[in-house]
Amino acid sequence: MGAYIKKNLTVPNLICVGRILLLIPFVLLYLRGQYAWALGLLVLSGVSDILDGTIARRFNQVSELGKLLDPVADKVTQITLAIVLLIQFMHAQTELMRTYAWIFLVFLGKDLFMLAGGAAMLLLKMRPQPAEIFGKISTIMFYIIMSFLLGFAPEIGAIAQRYPALTFSPTLVIILVALSALLTLAALASYVPGIAKEVKRGFAARAASASEEV
Numbered sequence: 001m002g003a004y005i006k007k008n009l010t011v012p013n014l015i016c017v018g019r020i021l022l023l024i025p026f027v028l029l030y031l032r033g034q035y036a037w038a039l040g041l042l043v044l045s046g047v048s049d050i051l052d053g054t055i056a057r058r059f060n061q062v063s064e065l066g067k068l069l070d071p072v073a074d075k076v077t078q079i080t081l082a083i084v085l086l087i088q089f090m091h092a093q094t095e096l097m098r099t100y101a102w103i104f105l106v107f108l109g110k111d112l113f114m115l116a117g118g119a120a121m122l123l124l125k126m127r128p129q130p131a132e133i134f135g136k137i138s139t140i141m142f143y144i145i146m147s148f149l150l151g152f153a154p155e156i157g158a159i160a161q162r163y164p165a166l167t168f169s170p171t172l173v174i175i176l177v178a179l180s181a182l183l184t185l186a187a188l189a190s191y192v193p194g195i196a197k198e199v200k201r202g203f204a205a206r207a208a209s210a211s212e213e214v
Contacts, residue, residue: 008066010061011052011055012063013063016070020072020073020076020077023077025041035156036158036159038158043147045143052066071114072115074139078142081146082104082107085104085149096170096171097155107180113188114188114191121195121198135187138186138187141183142180149173149177153167153168154167
C-alpha cells in the first residue's frame with residue numbers, strides 16, 4: 001500500500017485532486033453571485049489542466065492513477081459547470097437564454113455517460129480509452145467558451161457587469177454554447193470505435209479464458 005501511494009503521489013496527480021477540490025469554492029462563489037471570483041477559479045482550473053499534463057510528460061511522472069484522475073477531473077468539472085449554467089439559463093431574464101437552456105443537457109448527458117462507461121469498463125477489467133483529438137479539442141473549447149460566458153454573458157458576466165458595453169448578445173451566447181455542444185457530440189462519437197474495440201477485446205479474452213478453464 002505504501003509503495004502504491006509513493007508511486008502515485010506525484011505533482012500532476014496532486015494538481016488533478018486540487019482541480020476537483022476547486023469546484024467547491026467555485027460553486028459557492030457562483031451561487032452567491034460572485035462571478036468574478038468564480039471566473040478566476042474556472043480559469044485557474046483550465047490552466048492547471050494544461051499544467052498537470054505538461055509536468056507529467058516533461059518530468060516522466062505519468063502514472064496509471066493519473067490516467068484515471070485527469071479525465072475524471074475534466075468530466076466532474078464539466079458536469080458541475082453544465083448544472084450551474086443550466087439552472088442559471090433556465091431562470092434567466094432573457095427569453096432566448098431560457099429557451100435554449102436545454103443545450104447544457106448535452107454536456108451533462110455526455111459526461112455522465114462517459115463516467116458511467118469508464119466505471120463499467122474498470123469493473124469489467126477493461127481499459128478506459130484515452131482522450132481522442134476531438135476529446136481534447138472539445139475540452140479546451142469548453143473551458144474557453146464557458147470562461148467567456150462567465151466573463152461576458154448577460155446577467156452572469158463578471159466583466160460585462162463592470163463594462164456593460166462588452167456584454168455579449170444572447171444570440172452570440174447561444175451560438176457559442178451550441179458550438180461547444182457540437183464539439184462535445186463529435187468527441188463522444190470519436191470515442192465509440194475505440195470503446196467498441198476494447199469491449200470486443202475484453203469479451204474475447206474472457207471467452208478464451210473460460211475455454212481454457214474447461
